[in-house]
Structures are given as structure tokens and as C-alpha cells.
Amino acid sequence: xxxxxxxxxxxxxxANSVFQxxxxxxxxxxxxxxxxxxxxxxxxxxxxxxxKLQAGSYATPSDALKDAAMTLLxxxxxxxxxxxxxxxxxxxxxTKGAETISFDQFKEAMSEATDSxxxxxxxxxxxxxxxxxWGPFTAYLQVxxxxxxxxxIEKLADAKEKTKDMQANKGRAAxxxxxxxxxxxxxxxxxxxxFAALAEILKERGE
Amino acid sequence: xxxxxxxxxxxxxxIAEGLYELLRQVEQNVAIELAGGTDEGGIGTSLDKILQAIxxxxxxxxxxxxxxxxxxxxNAELAIELAGKDxxxxxxxxxxxxxxxxxxxxGIGKRLHDIIEGIQKQFTVINx
Numbered sequence: 591x592x593x594x595x596x597x598x599x600x601x602x603x604x605a606n607s608v609f610q611x612x613x614x615x616x617x618x619x620x621x622x623x624x625x626x627x628x629x630x631x632x633x634x635x636x637x638x639x640x641x642k643l644q645a646g647s648y649a650t651p652s653d654a655l656k657d658a659a660m661t662l663l664x665x666x667x668x669x670x671x672x673x674x675x676x677x678x679x680x681x682x683x684x685t686k687g688a689e690t691i692s693f694d695q696f697k698e699a700m701s702e703a704t705d706s707x708x709x710x711x712x713x714x715x716x717x718x719x720x721x722x723x724w725g726p727f728t729a730y731l732q733v734x735x736x737x738x739x740x741x742x743i744e745k746l747a748d749a750k751e752k753t754k755d756m757q758a759n760k761g762r763a764a765x766x767x768x769x770x771x772x773x774x775x776x777x778x779x780x781x782x783x784x785f786a787a788l789a790e791i792l793k794e795r796g797e
Numbered sequence: 798x799x800x801x802x803x804x805x806x807x808x809x810x811x812i813a814e815g816l817y818e819l820l821r822q823v824e825q826n827v828a829i830e831l832a833g834g835t836d837e838g839g840i841g842t843s844l845d846k847i848l849q850a851i852x853x854x855x856x857x858x859x860x861x862x863x864x865x866x867x868x869x870x871x872n873a874e875l876a877i878e879l880a881g882k883d884x885x886x887x888x889x890x891x892x893x894x895x896x897x898x899x900x901x902x903x904g905i906g907k908r909l910h911d912i913i914e915g916i917q918k919q920f921t922v923i924n925x
Contacts, residue, residue, distance in 0.1 A: 627841065663875065667841040669868030672875050675844075710871055761867060 591693035591737050597791055598651040598691075599643045602658050604787040606640035609633045612783060620776035623763040627668055628776040635666030635674070651691050655682035669711075669761055670777060673720065676710045677703040693737060700728040711760060718756035718763060718770060720777030723749040727785060739793035743786050750774060750782040801903040801912060802828040802854030805896055806864040806873055808841055810834035816893055823897075824904040830854040842869040847876035851885050859884035859909035863896040886913060890920050 593601075609616070609632040617629030639661040648654040655678055663675030684699035685691050691699070704724045708714060715725045726749040727742070751774070758770035761777075803820070807813040813833025820829055830850035835841040847862070854860045862873050862885065870887065877885045886909070888895050895916055902912045 625840070627839075631841075664836070664843065664845050667835045667839070667843065669871060671844065672868065672871040676875070710874075 591691065591696055591792065591797070593651055593691040593696065593792075595648050595651050595654055595690075597795075598654045599648070600791055601788050602636065602643050602654075603640045604791060605784050606633075606636040608783045608787050609636045609780070612779075616776050616780055619774055619779055622773045623758065623766045623770045624776060625668070625762050628670065628780065631666045631668045631670055632780050635662045635671065638662075638665040650685075650687065650689060652682045652685045652688060655685070658682075670720075670780070673707055673711055673777070676706045677724070680706045693734075697728075697731045697734075700724075700731055704728045713760040716756055717760045718753050718758040718775045718778075719760050720775070720781045722753045722756065722775065723778045723781040723785075725749075726752075727781075737792050737797045739789040739797055742789040746782045746785050746789075750778045753778040799856035799858050800827050800906065801858045801899075801909050802830065802856060802860045803896060803900050803903060804830050804832060804847065804850045804854050804860055804862040805892070806842055806847055806850075806862060806869045807833045807892065808866055808869060810838065812865065812892075816896060819893070820896060820900045824900045827900050827903045828854045828856060829900065842872045844872050844876055844879075847872055848880055851876060851880045851882065855882065855885070859886070861885075861899045861903070861909070861912060862887045863890065863892050863899065865892045884909060888913065888916055890916050895920070 613629040613633040617626055620626050620628035639658045642657055642661045643654055646657055659675050659678035659682055663671055680703040681699045684702045685695050707721055707724055713719050713721050715722055727746055730745045753775040757768055758764045763770045805813045805816055810833035813831040817829055817831055830853045832846040832850040836843045851860050864870050864873050873887045898916050899912055
């Protein structure tokens with residue numbers, strides 16, 4: 591894998607492009623069983639993060655991820671701000687000092703980031719949240735020895751789809767109880783786009 | 798004498814402002830800082846606003862934070878961690894009534910932990 595600082599910045603830029611493009615789709619998902627601001631929030635947060643990283647100068651991927659985290663924390667708003675912010679802080683602290691992020695380091699960082707999401711959101715898998723993509727994707731990564739971008743996207747899409755059948759126990763959607771069943775979770779969808787963007791970058795350089 | 802400070806966190810700046818008016822009617826000498834709405838003035842909460850409110854509300858006697866809905870709680874917990882203060886506490890109580898008790902008790906000079914205990918006692922019956 592050996593993700594460089596430049597590729598880390600590219601990842602955030604790519605995620606930003608995707609969130610700008612999918613803003614309406616994410617907002618629509620959130621309108622059905624939430625407060626309807628997820629698309630706007632993700633687009634605003636990642637635009638600010640991409641701009642911050644483009645203007646900065648970073649020695650390691652961890653340094654860039656830290657600035658991304660701080661920007662996401664203050665700019666996303668909604669519940670996703672503290673959640674994505676905490677996750678990126680962990681991705682940063684877990685890879686601190688590394689010139690490039692190896693696949694083993696990435697696996698460990700994803701595991702720590704998922705744990706921090708569970709702690710921050712006080713949620714577990716099957717609560718119909720973004721953890722339902724972070725969790726299964728991280729579990730899949732742990733048993734892999736190399737990066738398979740197409741398979742990543744398949745696993746991520748699969749996890750995102752599965753949130754349709756779940757009943758929400760956390761977040762604003764939880765107020766809708768059984769009515770939340772049948773709709774995809776917006777945070778699960780944005781997590782899919784985030785890591786699909788990384789998979790594409792890894793695929794383009796030939797993994 | 799300085800008193801415990803109060804921070805009101807709401808998804809809506811109007812809720813925070815309305816509650817501020819209500820509290821000021823009964824208590825004029827306690828620091829009450831607002832963190833309502835997003836940085837852009839929309840519906841939501843802002844980590845930066847909460848951080849600034851904690852700083853402003855703290856006169857050394859500690860700060861009590863009150864919040865309305867789920868994501869406000871996550872941002873408040875993060876803000877307390879990032880502020881690095883061991884005398885700032887997020888109170889689990891209904892926003893209006895909790896903040897009301899907190900403000901009145903801070904105004905009569907009660908200490909941080911006594912106020913927290915008082916509020917907890919008030920709402921334990923509901924929680925059971």
C-alpha cells in the first residue's frame with residue numbers, strides 16, 4: 591500500500607469531489623429518517639479539509655490527516671463532525687511518524703479509528719450508523735494481506751446496503767424506530783464514498 | 798466572589814438566546830455563555846463555539862455545560878477533552894430545567910460538585 595503524503599492529500603481532494611457530486615443524494619437519504627443536512631455537511635467539511643491540505647505543507651501522511659481531522663471537527667457540523675473528526679484523529683495518531691502508511695499500519699489505524707467511533711457515538715454494529723460500514727470493512731481488511739481496490743468497493747457497497755434492513759438505535763434516525771427500516775443510513779453511504787475514493791486512488795497507481 | 802459558569806449548547810441559536818433571557822431574569826451575576834447553532838448560523842452545534850464558551854465561562858470555579866440533542870453531546874464531550882479542563886462537566890439533564898437549577902445554584906454561591914449533585918438528585922426519578 592505505502593500511501594504517501596501526496597496520496598493522502600489526493601484522497602481528501604477526491605473525497606471532496608465525490609461529496610460535492612453526491613451532496614443531494616446524501617441529503618435525500620438523511621431527509622427520510624434524519625435532519626436532512628448530511629450531504630451539505632459532508633460537502634462543506636471536505637471542501638474545507640481539501641483547501642486546508644492544498645495550502646499546507648506536510649512531512650508525513652499523519653500530519654496531513656491531523657489537519658484534515660481538525661478541519662472536519664469544526665466544519666462538518668451535525669453528528670458527523672465529531673465522528674469523522676475523531677476517526678481521522680485516530681488515523682493520524684496511529685500512523686504518527688511514518689513516511690508512508692503501509693498496509694499493516696493502515697489496518698491497525700482503521701481498527702483504532704473504528705473503536706474511537708464506537709466510543710464517541712456510543713454505538714455498536716447493527717445500530718444503523720456509519721459504524722456498520724467502518725466495522726465490517728475494517729474486519730475484512732484484517733484478514734487481507736494486500737490491497738484489492740475492486741474488492742474494497744464491493745465490501746463497502748455490501749455493508750452500506752445492509753443498513754437498509756436495520757432499525758436505527760442511534761442518532762436522529764432512532765426517533766423513527768421501525769419506520770427507519772427500509773432506508774439506507776446516510777452516514778453509512780458517506781463512509782462508502784470516503785473509502786471508495788481511497789480505493790480508486792490505489793487502483794489508479796496499479797494496485 | 799466568582800461563581801461556577803454556565804454554558805448553554807443548542808442546535809438552535811434562538812433556543813440558546815431564549816433560554817439565556819429566561820435565566821438572566823432570575824440571575825444576573827453568573828457567567829452564562831452561549832453555543833447555539835453552527836458557525837454559519839444554521840441548525841447544528843459548533844465545536845469552536847463550545848470551546849470559546851467554556852473558556853469565557855470559566856472564572857476558576859468550574860463550568861457546567863447543558864445541551865439539547867445527541868450531536869450536541871458529542872461536540873460537548875470533545876470540547877471538554879480539547880479544552881483540557883478538569884473542572885468542566887457536561888450535565889445530563891433537560892436543557893431548560895437543568896440550566897435553570899444550575900444557574901440559580903451557582904448564583905447563591907454553591908460549589909461545582911454540589912450543584913451537579915443537586916441536579917442529579919432532581920432528575921434521577923425521571924431516569925429510573
